[in-house]
Amino acid sequence: MQPVAFVVYETIKCKTLLTKSRLPEVDYCINPYIGCLHGCVYCYARFMRRFTKHTEKWGDFLDVKINAPEVLEKELSRHPKRGTVLLGSVTDAYQPAERKYEITRSVLRVLLKYNFPVSILTKSDLVVRDIDVLKQLSDCEVGLTITTLDRKAAADFEPRASSPQKRIDTLKALHSAGIKTYAFVGPVLPGLTNIEAIFSSLNGRVDFVMVETLNTKCGNWEDIKKIIKEKYPELLTLYTDGFGKEYWTRIEREVKAFSTKFNIPMKGFYYH
Numbered sequence: 001m002q003p004v005a006f007v008v009y010e011t012i013k014c015k016t017l018l019t020k021s022r023l024p025e026v027d028y029c030i031n032p033y034i035g036c037l038h039g040c041v042y043c044y045a046r047f048m049r050r051f052t053k054h055t056e057k058w059g060d061f062l063d064v065k066i067n068a069p070e071v072l073e074k075e076l077s078r079h080p081k082r083g084t085v086l087l088g089s090v091t092d093a094y095q096p097a098e099r100k101y102e103i104t105r106s107v108l109r110v111l112l113k114y115n116f117p118v119s120i121l122t123k124s125d126l127v128v129r130d131i132d133v134l135k136q137l138s139d140c141e142v143g144l145t146i147t148t149l150d151r152k153a154a155a156d157f158e159p160r161a162s163s164p165q166k167r168i169d170t171l172k173a174l175h176s177a178g179i180k181t182y183a184f185v186g187p188v189l190p191g192l193t194n195i196e197a198i199f200s201s202l203n204g205r206v207d208f209v210m211v212e213t214l215n216t217k218c219g220n221w222e223d224i225k226k227i228i229k230e231k232y233p234e235l236l237t238l239y240t241d242g243f244g245k246e247y248w249t250r251i252e253r254e255v256k257a258f259s260t261k262f263n264i265p266m267k268g269f270y271y272h
Contacts, residue, residue: 007037008061009097017071017107018080024268026119027083030072032103033091034063038123038161041223042187044215045090059160062097069106076114084117084139094124096160108133121145121184123161125170131177141180143210144171146198153192156227171205181205182267186212188251190243191235195251199258208267211255213248215272 012034021029034052036045039059046058065071087093093104108130111118117139120127127134127142134140144167148154154164162170175181183206185198195211202209215221228239252269259266 008056009064010062011064011066013067014065014071016075017065017068018075018085021086021089023086023089025084026086027081028085028116029089030068030085030087030093030107031089031091032065032068032087032093032107033095033097034065035059035061036091037062037096038092038158040123040158040161041220041227042157042189042214042218043220044218046220062095064097064101065103066101068103069110072107072110076110076116082114082116084119085111087118087120088122092122092124092161093120094122094126096124096126098124098126105130105133108137112136119143123158123167125162125166128170128173131174131179134174134179135177141182141207142174143182143184144168145184145186146202147185147187147189148192149194149197149201150192152231153189156231157189157192157224168201168205171202175205175207180207182208182210184210184212185255186210186270187214187272188212189214190238190247191232195254196258199262199264202264203262206264208265209255209259210268210270211252211266212270213251213272214243216242217272 017030019029021027037059087104098104112133115138118137119141121143123145134142146164146167147158149164151163171181171183183202188211225239229236248271255266255269
């Protein structure tokens with residue numbers, strides 16, 4: 001994990017927290033923070049910056065919703081329809097700042113009180129801190145994003161997230177605690193994502209795997225290609241030529257084969 005040279009932290013008060021979701025298999029989303037210090041180059045949530053007053057680049061600012069637990073308590077006391085809540089759709093609920101503020105932990109306690117199902121997707125090993133709360137939830141799953149097992153590639157594309165090995169170890173700790181776990185392999189970075197190695201490392205640590213293709217139409221595609229050109233020039237032609245349906249269909253076949261080989265169910269393969 002690379003240190004942050006300069007970060008703008010602000011505490012803010014939100015008016016709402018629980019929002020309806022259009023994502024598959026979840027009914028609501030909760031984002032305890034605005035921004036994300038992991039600074040992932042491929043992050044789809046970078047568009048959120050334009051809804052803030054920040055001039056810093058994505059990854060260099062974080063707004064902490066300091067009153068999030070109290071707002072959620074009020075919202076759930078009105079008895080909305082019970083449904084699965086995703087923690088972190090446009091931020092990571094386990095930001096480095098979570099160690100200090102414990103917003104996510106407090107939110108989990110409110111969700112526990114009202115018996116709402118919870119789904120978490122993170123790149124941080126900090127989630128193991130909350131195993132005591134997660135175990136009390138009647139319906140809970142925790143996923144870790146595993147884009148690559150190569151430390152250098154991870155540092156280049158996910159500069160301030162937990163290392164790949166820490167994420168694998170986190171899945172093991174959660175799974176051993178009896179918590180439903182999954183790996184989100186995405187986006188697949190052609191030439192850098194070793195799918196077989198990832199499946200092998202997940203054996204006995206997850207209940208299922210989800211896979212997503214690289215989005216070449218995203219606003220940060222040029223940033224991705226810049227890293228490829230500077231750090232992985234041998235892959236530049238592959239990235240410049242692009243990836244058609246035939247390419248991703250082959251990758252999907254490989255994923256299904258490894259899913260069978262390692263006896264890890266594949267819950268979904270998502271195309272862009």
